[in-house]
Amino acid sequence: MIKEESTHKREPKTLALASDLVIIGGGLTGTCAAVTAARAGLKVVLVQDRPVLGGNCSSEVRLWILGATSHMGNNNRWAREGGVIDEIMLDNINRNPDGNPLIFDIVLLEKVVQEANITLLLNTAVYDLDKKTGTDTIETIYAFCSQNSTKYILTAPFFCDSSGDGIVGFLAGAAFRMGAESMEEFGEKFAPDKAYGELLGHSMYFYSKDIGRPVKFTPPSFALQDITEIPRYKTFNPKDFGCRLWWLEYGGRLDTVHDTEKIKWELWKVVYGAWNYIKNSGAFPEAETMTLEWVGTIPGKRESRRFEGDYLVKQQDIVEQKKFDDTVAFGGWSLDLHPADGVYSDQSGCNQWHSKGVYSIPYRCFYSRNINNLFIAGRIISATHVAFASTRVMATSATGGQAVAVAAAIAKKYSCTPREVGELYLEELQLELWRSGQYLPQTKISDPDNLVEKANITASSSLQLHELPGSDHWANIEHSVAQMLPIHGKMPAMTVWVEASQHTTLNVELRKSSKAFNHTPDITLEMRSFALAPGKQEILLDWAENFEEECYAFVCFIKNENIKIQASEKRVTGILTVFNATNPAVSNYGKQEPGEDLGVDTFEFWCPQRRPEGRNLAFTLAEPIRLFEPENIRNGFHRPIASPNAWVAAFDDQHPEITVEWNSPVGVSTIELVFDTDFDHPMENVIYVHPETVMPFCANDVEIFNDQNELIGSIKENHQTKRTINVAQSAATRYLKIKVTNSNPNVPASLFEIRAYA
Template structure:
């Protein structure tokens, strides 16, 4: 029994914490930043004002996280985010392939709570800070649940709050709304009619019930459904994020008027549901109910803070490679009308680049302060460029960059701006890649510390066996093939059938930009006369002048079928000139105005289990999986497969890294294939498999004859082994005991 006598006043308790890095905001960007810094040895305090992590991807909002893969609806092949963001996606797939948002919360909370050096403060809101001139030193926060004040001192700070709470309180320079076209030469800069800011959305879940369910709308529900110009798109089958376009608020202050926006969105949601349930137009909705409606909006845009580089439209469309490139994006430039659901414009205006673009470190810190990193959707970007960089997997990738950068700034005694200088930034670029973070058109120097590598075997692509199945060439289809400099694909044989004589054109198509998968030029072609069922051979003899992927393309000919194989190969896939309605309206990007974007065809893969591969025979076998690929420092298929793959009949695939003199080994990071083309959306969209087939699920690592690690049930593409005590060895050996069902592929074993 505790008895407290009357007093004049009381105060809530206060706790003081000290850290190397304070991360404000626990969305995917903030979480990745905190995890990355803690893994590099920093003491990190992560302050999140909500009861769960994940931000817009959490169970509070339930928007699926996506990034450069863009629902597999653009031409960015093998572009899924790596590093910690990739780890999150893979872990969620393993635990939660059904896409349950509550389980995704659990994945994120588990990662944060199990990370040494990371202190997590949930339900805690930052309301004040201290700084001296250009340096932050302390933040003050309050947790209304445990009625406790927190005073947190740190050397470095990261703003991942979305709205830029730290930057705002610290007086840092920022922008809201869209730049005028003249400022940056951005032709996509919107005018007043379209609006200068993106709004908020609220999502909802419906479910079917055994019997009729009555619905009485609240008094604040929208009364006139025709106030929504797109109301005729509503159906009883739409659910959750299918109605992302129930958006509003871009004309308001998206920070200080968020509550007003939320109430308007609730009005819209309940008006929409009233229409579906009670208008009589959807009789099947009688046996339906709403299971969940978001309590807080999913916010898209508010403040954007100024760094030493303002990412702009041209950076994205022209795919500019910055000297300080540390991350990448690949979502379309995706701008929404400010009036949202009430606008007569389409719900979005999207233009894709022809491939991924890079993001510089100079956009990831405040130029107003010496120790404030920026990540997530408040980075230094124009409104137009923000339309692409704002998506959550890109934000998560940027978070890891900032966490790694903070660790380097501490050990090297640098400010973020100093780290971004040409003579310093390579340290960060190399460290990121050593940890498994892919950066387009960059590579890791000397990943195996001068070792030579030998393999028990290698896969040589000469023939893909028939499986008895056929595919109609009802749309243009192509196989992505790696062709080396000075070589041609040679003679290729396929089996075709047709009930009547048909002409079929086969072409080799290429991209202009290194690493792109947007075919822009016909490199070579031939025409086949197909009748009956038989093998057909054709030759492409023109030699490539550089390493590149080529599209072995078959024109649409619905009266012709091509024979298929069961073989799945890493770094080689089939794509179709087709449409993904989630991210495009046509099979070709149509530019219906002077927007500074390019027109090109979309070539899209199919999701498992609907992928197909034609049975092919090569007169000149493709030797694209040699062990030397493990030493080139490239972590993805880009111009070549860049992977080692063992022969299909190798009973114990084994790799050996050897040195002439004993080498000290402390960290081994295995980077292997886990289908980097699979979008792995986090919630709502379920997935076919919990781990992709090429993934190595069981392996052993040896140093000479000492077993360093045996890993079972692996489901990650990047597997880091930090030895408690460094070892000295002449050889590191990797033995592959099992995969998830297909041939394994390894890009690198980074040894340090």
């Protein structure tokens, strides 16, 4: 029993925690940063002011995670983000293909609690901090947990603010911006005017379900009474739920930090008014048996403060895909601005303009320019309002969190500031990021410690791509379709099979991208036309083009609904078909054509279809494509870019294996393998139902033998991109023999990388 009487002021229970890195904000960015930092050996305290991790992608908000893949609606091929965010998405699709947001919560939570170096503080909000006397260095952060009535005093040499509103940066006096820059400040032609508004608002979603019997809905008194106040009210329907209602947005004319509660109430008013309209207007009889299953209790925030680093990413950097020496992350979402009036605006809910490929984000955007030990990550990084319109999305932000975590480990190692990491240890930073799975566009990485770089590499076979055999599937050319093929040298003659329903003309174009690392077919090299009679027939495409550098050729069959073309069931790493169709969800209407000079490009969209569609075309080549050799496993790239960058076994190789051999014995203690988990797949974590739990290109099983034919490592039932094998007894060996199995009969075994370390 406790009995205490006192009139003196009491202090809450107080705990002091010291660590190497304190991360404020447990959204997807902070979660990925914490896991990455912990694995790099840092002691981490992760502070999250909500009861779950994930922020906007948690079950509290339920926004899908997206980034450079943009729902497969742009020309960014093989662009899904790597590293910890990739690991999370692959685990989720493996365990949760139906997109249950509660299951995704536990996927995130498990990633954090499995790391012994992480101390997780949920329901804990930062409210104050101290700086070292007379300096711009944060010394202590103060936070309070309402659930256990405990005050935390957090000290560390480094802090990372990924809190969304930038509470730590704000309290510390870090330079920040809020609102939109004028067009004149940075020459950004897409900068909005006052009528459009300077801030993006918040959103709130709802879920509904059919329970099979009539159900009544009585709206609360605060629900919006006149749904016609919303210009887009006629777009409400019983089928849409969750973040498909992303346009239920409000607050861009208010203070999106301090007016959040006011914005929340207005969004509740809209949500319950919308459901009242669906249930009780009589316009939707199918809603009679539907009930409201869930409504968000906190709004999903898009924009508030943006903190200044040593560089601000701007519109031109994204559109022109500027190359930075200090690239540490990348993006590929569109420049996606929303009218500040949100759901009450008579304008389109968003205004999206895409670039022709992915873009780089420099390290100088991820630390405060005036607070010495403060990293910044998430939507608050150093970017203009227009550039932020792209960098703000969660998967892109997650790559920044990973960059910050690795930088913090290097800063601790050398007892230097975040700025000095970029000035003195940039090469090490980029190498460690690459090792962790981060993709760094237009950046070549060499790993001097990788023993494979000094080895001879052979394989039981390598794919000589001479044909993809035909199937019973003949697809109508409803939309123009292109077979993407990696080419270096003379374009081989290609034979395809078509069927015409009447006398008609087939038009075929050979295209490529103006930049070899892009996949926008904006240059037409040759054109062919064929007069077709009714029936099936063979078409020979004899090209004259010679490709002087590795790149993808697009053999484009132009739309003609009177023609079918034969498809193949074979799928191959680095081989893909794309379609000049539409995807209105990301403002893709087949071609991007700005009606005025907004500083963005005009080009066509050629995008893949989701499986089980999106088959390759059936074809034969006069000369085989030989770009799938085992040497690719050490070329410095771990995804297709201008070439497949993978070793791929021959179709008929029943026991594919690759051998890494040295001139003299070497000691190997760690082996890392990188698999093809289809970086073209966005793997949305909610709403979508995915037909696969393991990507078809991903090798399932691996066995590794030494020169004594001893099994020194194995992987079973793999679904991940990167796997590490720690060799129990690292006795010296002359070679490693890696046996690779892919159980999918239509996909040959492949590997992007093999790395070995002493």
